[in-house]
Amino acid sequence: MNVHFIAIGGAAMHNLAIALHNKGYQVTGSDDTIFDPSKSRLENKGLLPEAFGWFPEKITADLDAVVLGMHAKADNPELLKAQELGLKIYSYPEFLYEQSKEKTRVVIGGSHGKTTITSMILHVMHYHDRDVDYMVGAQLEGFDVMVKLTDDNDFIVLEGDEYLSSPIDRRPKFHLYKPNIALLSGIAWDHINVFPTYENYVEQFSIFVDSIVRGGSVTYNAEDTEVARVVEASENTIRKLPYYTPEYTVEDGETLLETPEGPLPIEVFGKHNLNNLAGAKWICQHMGIDEDDFYEAIATFKGASKRLEKIAESETSVAYKDFAHSPSKVEATTKAVKEQYKNRTLVACLELHTYSSLNAEFLKEYKGALDAADVAVVFYSPHAVEIKKLDAVTHEQIAKAFERDDLIIYTNPDDFKDYLFSQDFKDNVLLLMSSGNYGGLDFDAIKGLIG
Template identity: 80%
Template sequence: MRIHFIAIGGSAMHNLALALHAKGYEITGSDDVIFEPSKSRLEAKGLLPTNVGWFPEKITNDLDAIILGMHAKPDNPELLKAQEIGITIYSYPEFLYEQSKYKTRVVIGGSHGKTTITSMILHVLKYHEIEVDYMVGAQLEGFDTMVHLTEDNDFIILEGDEYLSSPIDRRPKFHLYKPNIALLSGIAWDHINVFPTYENYVEQFQIFVDSITKGGSINYNEEDAEVARVVEASENPIRKIGYRTPEYIVENGQTLLLTPDGYMPIEIFGKHNLNNLAGAKWICQHIGVDEEDFYEAIATFSGASKRLEKIAEHEMTVVYKDFAHSPSKVKATTAAVKEQYTNRTVFACLELHTYSSLNAEFLKEYKGALDAADKAVVFYSPHAVQIKQLDAVSEAQIAEAFQRDDLVIYTNPDAFKEYLFSQNLENTALLLMSSGNYGGLDFDEFQQHIH
């Protein structure tokens, strides 16, 4: 097949392009900007566009299909040409469904935890040499790409994102996969630029549960009241299996998980991660991995990329970087580090970087999110607020939102960096939470500073 990607440089898009190239498809693509690592990875396979920009002349009748990325606009010249001459246009999730409609589709959904759960499942299956197709939202250690597609594998594991499918398909991605087996980890309002009310957001998960194929199954986090309500209210004729956080203890900075054979040391930590583990165990069992084999494999799982990733450790200082930015993730991640390092000062630095987190109305959702930290700093860029065309957010509004008297707030990247580098980090667990980089913080430089 000949497939053309409009906006090939995206994290998800370029991985799908690489996966289809590996499958023997003829791939072309365009984009107006391509960053690393997408650029090098596409170049290595001969898929990097010769010139950046949009070229309608690339869109010809001998293409079998177009895959349209979210980065493109509805008036993209290549898209308009494809529509004009009648080429089949797929969104990213639509095409994944086309590739997997004769497989058993396992879809991991939820506002938080889905990348970690999907990563855990893939780690266990790889450990036991069980071949599956997959799509996951992070680059995993030991896996070449974030997407893997074959003709032969029976199962496909899909991370089910609730964000929109494409510029011309405003449905959430996870509505398109029609899972045979599903998991729902948690519901906490996010993406307010798309889902302006909490009720509207929750409705997307109701649609997801109802989209599970009849006779299929869902594993759900029964400790999340909203998840339990949504799943149990569904009239879809499916099996509904709840899961809970397993028993565990923390001794001398080491988390021990209770298994049928007693307590077992594991590399991950935090109540939310143990809850994710319980969900992953159920899915692996559906695929055919027994409990004992699951525990053997999960003992060596060290975490998904950018999720509580240890970036530096020196004597009495440990530094973690985490992608957390929504209120529920910030709260869970901060609490996890405090539980793991009870005898250290937990120093949490949060960057408000996303559209939701910089919205004055949404800010109040952060109340108490940093309470588990001994010291807390919030950084945000007024420039980022302007770029996103949002109403200005004041330091007073942020202080009011978090409800923490000793909260330190920075808006200047250089001042924040100076503050961070001046801190005494002895006997400290430092947690850097952001989907950005604090206005240009060089993490490698900071690692060198720690050492």
Template identity: 80%
Template sequence: MRVHFIAIGGSAMHNLAMALHQKGDKVTGSDDVIFEPSKSRLDRYGLLPETFGWFPKKITADIDAIILGMHAKEDNPELHKAQELGLKIYSYPEFLYEQSKNKTRVVIGGSHGKTTITSMILHVLHYHEKEVDYMVGAQLEGFDTMVHLTENNDFMVLEGDEYLSSPIDRRPKFHLYQPNIALLSGIAWDHINVFPTFENYVEQFQIFVDSIVRGGSINYNAEDPEVVKVVENSEDQIRKIPYNTPEYRVEDGETLLQTPEGEMPIEVFGAHNLSNLAGAKWICQHMGIDEEEFYEAIASFKGASKRLEKIAESNTAVAYKDFAHSPSKVSATTNAVKEQYEDRHLVACLELHTYSSLNADFLKEYEGALDAADEAVVFYSPHAVKIKQLEEVSEDQIAGAFKRNDLIVYTNPEEFQAYLKQKDFANSTLLLMSSGNYGGLDFDEVKEMI
């Protein structure tokens, strides 16, 4: 099959391009800008465009499929040429469904936890040498790409994102997968630029649950009232199986999970990750992994990339970075780190970087999110607010939203970095939460501070 990617450089798109190349398909692509690590990885597979930009001449009648990425715009010249030629144009999730429609599709949805749960499932299956197709939103240890496609595997495990599918397909990605087996981990308002009200956002999860194929099943977080409501509202003929956070305790910075065979030390920590583990266990059992096999494998799971990733440790200090940026994720991550290192001084730093987090009306959702931290810092760039064409937010607005009188707010990256460099981190935990990089923070320098 000949496939052309419009906007090949995206995190998801370049992984799909590599997966199809490995499968034996002829792959080409275009983009106006490609950043690392996508650039080097595409180059390694011979898939990096020779010249950046959009070239309608690349679009020819012999192309079997065009895959359109979110980075492209509706007026993209290559897209227009494909439309003129009547070529089949897929969004990323639509193409994944086409590749998996004859397989058992396992879809992990939720505002938070979906990458970690999907990663846990894949780690366990990989440990037991059970081959499956997959798509996950983070780079995993032991896996070459974030997407893997074959003709022969029975299962396809998909991380189900609620964001839009493509510039010309405004449906949330996870509406297109039609799962046989589904999981819903939590619902907490996000993507305010696309879903302007909480009710509108919740509706997308109702559509997801109602898209499960007849006779399928959903495992759901029984501790999230919105999730329970959405699942119970579905009148479809599906099995509904709840899960709860398992029993565990923390001793000397180590999390001990209660299992039928007694306590077992695990690498991940925090109530939210233990809840994720419970959901992953159910899904693995649906896929033929028994409870004992699951525990054997999950003991060595260290976490998904950028999800509570330990970046430095000394005898008296430790530093983590985490992708958390939405209020629910920030709260869960901060609480988890404080619980794990309760006798240490927790310095929690959050960068407000996304459209939602920089929206003046959405800021109030962050109330209490950093309460577990002994010292709380928020960094944001006024320049980023302008780029996103948002109403300007002030430092006072941010301090008021978090409801912490001692909140430290930085808008200058050099000042934020100077703050970190002058701190004594003895008997401390540093937590850096962001989907950005704090205006150019060098994480190697952070390691030296610890």
């Protein structure tokens, strides 16, 4: 099969391109710019375009399919040529569905936790040498690629993102997978540039539950009231299977999961991650892994990339970096780290970096998100606001939104770095939360800071 990728350099797109190349497909692609790690990975497979830019001459009648990435615009010259030739144009999720129509599709959805849960499931499968196809949004230990497609495997595990499918297909990705087995972990308003109201956002999850094939199942976090309401309101003829956070204790900085065989030390921590673990356990059991085998495997799971990643540690201090940026993720992560290190001072630093978090109207959703921290710091770059063409967010708006009198706020990257590197982190925990990089913070230098 001959497939061309428009915007091949995207995080998801380049992984799909490599997966198809590994499957024996003829793959070509274009993009206006490509950064690492995408660039190096494509180059290693001989898939990196010879020149950056859009080249309509690459689009010919010989192509069996064109896959269109979100980074491309609706007036992209290659897209217009493909439309002119009447070629089959797929969004990323549409193409994944085409590749998995004959498989049992396991789709993990939710505003938060989906990458971690998908990663847990794949870790357990890998541990027990169960070969499955998959698509996950993080690089996993022991896995070369983030997308794997075969002709032979019975199961495919898909991380179900609620963001849009392509510039010409405005449906959320997870509406297109038609799961046989689904999981819904949580609902907390996000992507306000696409879903301007809370009700509109929640509606996407109702559509997801209704898209599960008849006779299928949804395993859902019954502790999330919105998730429970959405699932229980669905009239789809599916099995509805609730899960709850398991019992656990924290002793001397170690989390012990209660199991039928007694307390089990695990590498991940925090109530939200234990809740994720419970969901992953039920999905693995649906896929033929018994409870004892799940516990044996999950004990060695260290977490998904960029999720509560330990970046430095000394005898008295530790530093974590986390991808958390939405209010619910920030609150859950902050609480988890404080619970794990009750006797240390927690310095939590949040960068407001996404479209939603930099929106003055959305800011109020962060109320209480940093309350578990002993010292709370918020950083944002006015330049990021300009790039996203938003109205400037003021110091006062941020202070009012978080409702914390002692909140420390920085808008200059150098001032934030000076603050950070002037602190004595003895007996402290440093938590850096962002989907950005704090205006160019050198994370390697944090290791020296922690000692």
